[in-house]
Amino acid sequence: MTDNLELSHQQERAFQPQRLSAPRDFMQPAALLKPELSLVLEIGAGKGKHALSFAMQNSDKYLIAIERTRNKFEAFKKLAAQQNSANLTAIHADAIAWIVHAIAPNSIDSIYILYPNPEQHNPNQQWLNMPFFEFLLSRLQAGGKIILATNIETYMDNAEQQANEVWCLPNTRSQVASSSQRTHFEVKYLARQETCWELSMKKPKGYQTRFDKWTTDTLTI
Incomplete structure (x- = not known):
């Protein structure tokens, strides 16, 4: 753990998972009980x-x-x-x-967030601006990746800055290939010849969050 990391996201306002109720009709998928799965x-x-x-x-x-x-x-x-x-x-x-x-903590290999709502009038709700992002990182395995894509350049600029300065995540920013067709939004944006951006963020070995051991009574893993 670097001093820089200690002075960044762990200085931010903490997410409060204990305040969230389980979704209606909540059930854990059986796959989450199989640690051998990626x-x-x-x-x-x-x-x-x-x-x-x-x-x-x-x-x-x-x-x-x-x-x-x-x-x-x-x-x-x-x-x-x-x-x-x-x-x-x-x-x-x-x-x-x-x-x-x-x-469960440290259980996810990779996370895709493709073309989220840009929340241009409420930047606090952008994914990398939210305290929840620290909790999300705690669920990711060391070496795991979060892949974010957007057609809004200012959204990507902010995400890249937050990844570097707040979350201290090694990352790579790239332009999405014009032939890519991952989502309906991506197809539409690229057909209009808009530039789409992707940010791939990696969780380093030894990365720590305040939620690395946090679970709810619901968790059975």
């Missing part, structure tokens, strides 16, 4: 374009994809049932509350 998380899966493709192309990984909006989730759920991938679970819930009650 777990991947997608936050804001939309209608599931990336999740469905990822599950087909990565049979060695288990993807849990969360979507809060009901109409998008219902479309995703229907497509997921048709594809019937054994390595995919679609979850309808608020991602923050669900992660707090479902995911």
Whole structure:
């Protein structure tokens, strides 16, 4: 643990997971009880374009994809049932509350946050600006990655700055290839010849958060 890291995110206002109730009808997917699985998380899966493709192309990984909006989730759920991938679970819930009650520390291999709401009028709700991001990092394995994509350059500028200055995460910023088709938003933006950006952040070995041993009574892992 570096002095720089001690003076950065652990100086920030702490997230308070104990205040969050479990989502309605909450159930832990059976996959979370199997430590041998390589777990991947997608936050804001939309209608599931990336999740469905990822599950087909990565049979060695288990993807849990969360979507809060009901109409998008219902479309995703229907497509997921048709594809019937054994390595995919679609979850309808608020991602923050669900992660707090479902995911154990140091258990996720990688996390995808593709084209989130840019929250241009409420920057405190951007993912890397939220105290919750520290909790999210505690769920990630050492060496694991968070992949963020957006078509809003100012959002990406801020995310890159926060990754460097607050969260002290090694990261790589790149331009998304014009041929990429991971999500419906990505297809639309690239078709309009907009630039899309990706930030890949890695959790270093020895990285510490204030939630590394924090669980709820719900957790059984």
